[in-house]
Amino acid sequence: MALTPLSQALPQILATIQSSPDTETLTLADASGRYAAETVRSFMAVPPADNSAMDGYAVRAQDVPGDLLVSQRIPAGQTPGSLAPGTAARIFTGAEIPGGADAVILQEDAEPLSESVRLPAAREGQHIRRRGSDIQAGDQLIATGRCLLPQDIGLLASVGINEIEVYRPLRVAILTTGDELREPGSDGLEPGEIFNSNRFSLAAQVRALGMSVTDLGNYPDEPELIGEALERAAATSDCVITAGGVSVGEEDHVRGQIELRGTLSLWKLAIKPGKPLAFGDVAGTPIFGLPGNPVSAWITFALVAKPWLIRRQGGSAEPLPRFPVQADFQMPRPGGREEFLRVRLSGSGTAMRASLTGSQSSGVLSSVSEADGVAVIPPETILKEGDWVEVIPLWALLSPAFGEAH
Template sequence: MRFDTVVVTDWSGASTPSPARPSQDAIWIGVARDGEMATSYHRTREAATDALCTLFAAEIDAGRRVLAGFDFPFAYPRGFARALTGTDDPLALWAEIAARIEDGPDNANNRLDAAAEINRRFPGAGPFWANPLGRDIPDLPRTKAEHANPFADKRACDTAKGAQPVWKLAGAGSVGSQALLGIARLQALRKRFGAALSVRPFESAQTPITLVEVFPSLIAKTVAELAEPGEIKDRAQVRILSAALRALAPEQLDAMTRDGDLEEGWILGLGHEGAIDSAARKGLAPAILPPRLRNDCFAMPQGVTWVPVEVALDKLRAALHPVTAHQTLPTAQAAGRVLAAECIARRSNPPRPNSAVDGFGFAHAATGAGVQHLPLVDGRAAAGQPFDGTVPMGAAIRILTGAILPQGVDTVVLEEDTALDGGAVIFDGPLKPHANTREAGEDVVEGAQALPAGHRLRAPDLALLSALGIPEVEVFRPLRVGVLSTGDEIVPSPASPAAPHQIWDANRPMLLSLAKGWGCEAVDLGHVRDDPEQIEIRLNDGADKADVILTSGGASAGDEDHVSALLRRKGTLSSWRIAVKPGRPLALAMWQGRPVFGLPGNPVAALVCALVFARPALSLMAGAGWQRPQGFTVPAAFSKTKKPGRREFLRARLTEAGTAEVFQSEGSGRISGLSWATGLVELPDSALTITPGTPVRFIPYAAFGLV
């Protein structure tokens, strides 16, 4: 069973609310889901229980399975449950404890009196002990020396370093109070969620919510190493352990939940500390939470005015890195996502030598030149139906495509090249050794890299990964790209009328479509007039909702270019005058830690700058690496005299003859040319005279990821 969400709760047996300021020895809840981690602090058990109920209900509604771990014992040493309830079932003991415990919304509780009441059921003074109160409680010894315990001091699983007796109700490291109060709360969760919740290892049902006992000290050294500077220990424990358990292979984690004794229970992961330690380091690898970009990452050296295209691209490439978190997805659901880690073959493909054709298999050493006459053994080998016996030397067997080669078979003759004579097969030799067979691992060998990190998964990749037994993959969360258009002249939608001095917004739908086509999550930030205050509000909104922001319009240095003015005043702006046509002004800035690409307002220039500059930059930030468009050389079907100094991109398409024709006008206001074209002709920075037949570089739209 696969768990989509892992929750780890560090419980508390306190009798008063924890401090308002997050602190140690309180209730902390850690949640790990798809590479995303969150922690929360709760002052009371009731507040924590309410939060868990809300979380569990939301996960059930979303169709996600939850593994919820709690750091207190789920059961008691052998014999206690039967002595108190008449049965060995720990869950019957839960109901008995819950019936005795009173736990108020302010953490006021009767746990010590309830323990004393249970003690009265047994001879002597015990099994519970440790009374920290100023008042004496009859039948509850203050110290262990005063108590008598008819049961074992610890469970079999309490041998882990640091584990305390469940009978101890107070003092350093004690868990007795946490267990009494925690079990009562878990029993309430059982009633609340009914058949949707189960408790391992006592129940084996596969339910949306599974409760388990955890002990963060199993990986205490790892927690100490991976904790953030100054981080509260309890917070670090739930954060790191939840991430570690979520990073385990699904089948490995599910198997751990089934370990243990049906009467005494078990600590999840006991005996598997090494696996959890490795998973913690994997689940919290630095790449999962990449650093933010530096505020000066787009700065150009002083004195630089016109920036060549290649210099601009190199500068972008050096300044950027992946900025999204990792998440784990089932392979079948990962199409279009970018791998955050390499995929390693779990087994060879094919796993065993098999037949490439329908025919008859035999040992090559038993044949030679001329007519071969081999008796057939009873049975056959087929894909999914292997032959269990051995084919004797000098005999043959009927074999079908994909069947594992039986013992004694290393060569196959094609069925069409044979004849049957009673119980024998006849064919002409010689055949080459291993003819018509596939070697084990001839496609991919077990342990080899199947796909590298940074690869965007396509349908054929899903076939490969599935064939290699890879059930899930670690991928980057889609890059969130916010798109904002600006300008007083812009009418946001063609559904609204436009006056002669106004134009409908062409850039925003174009850029949103581009972002979506590049595998990003497109975030529509709408349109805003040339009002600095409103632009600032929208940029703030974009910083909250997106990883990167694309704006169109206002990127130059004119009086009405409010985007660049605002970015210069309140953000970190680098205005690049790139030697490119169309395009030129490209504003690159940081706004509240988010990179902003200020594209030209002209749709033709906006598209060219988006394809040439934004596309490779967004690809790098999304984890897919720097994508350079693949063009090819074709003869020109046009004439042009180009001046030196700027890289030019002409709207173009290929003719039936394989030549490149360009749009009739180079005017950047001719939006129809974008739709007419199927790609761009790229002309170098130098001067150039082009006549029909001159070789030019054509880059199809598809090479820019535009389909």
């Protein structure tokens, strides 16, 4: 298979999605991080009545400046009486404005007397939060597919809603392959061995999207064992993600087992890092075969698997944000693939600069851990120091609110 540009591969992969998960209704206490399966509109206005934005005195603007009798005291939560002309009401933040009042004067600007208060002039409407100034009845609060954030939970609670219909989390199976891999916490490494980082970083990336992880561990480079593991994972999961075994080496067996036991739809992307990515299915369950190098696995998950997972979850995500930054590095020779370089950012605004996080080798995971974003370098680009590059912030590559890079 020829190398496929990401801009062509991703629509092809997304087009395989035919359904959304089942739904369930949860209380707000359990709904954060889940994907809304309904559009929610408000049935009420917020605030439900005009209220005071400050502690002070509610008055009729035409009655001040002057000394006014304090006719009532209105704390938040108490229903006020109407304000008699020529009087003031002591009022507190959040308390309902009494009928007849049209302004609030700050307590700092007032001079209390024995039974009255000396007040300066006031402007009609000052320090009053109007009914519905935040939310009007009928306003959309949550769109179908939104991943619910803590502020969304608070918004729903502010209109008295205590439950919401959401999609059930996808079940995502993760397995890695490689005779050389050892688990963190095990005894010292033998020559040629490394610790298994992909198993843990991929699981963390999936969980950051609010999905359920089935960790199947690591498998040795034995085709039959890998194939059987893929079939077991496919039988119990909505998606399978593997790391390693998809390149062209004699010990790379994942791609071959996908072809043998299912269908291989795509192999090799025109990106760097991350060229040897495989996508297909076994027993109808989609499988992403990610590269074994840790940076390649992290990047291909973020750029390819993540948008698919969000869409399959029923989620609705915005395109990944990009912003222009001047490069503090150069690329004197053009590359044939779209590159995603890990960069640190310094400065602000138009003076912001991007510098490389050291070695850009696909095996140097610290280049991601130390990065603020990835600089996107189009194919066949020669880059001079000071040239403008587009940067995707790293947080957006992890956030369920953002999906596709193109």
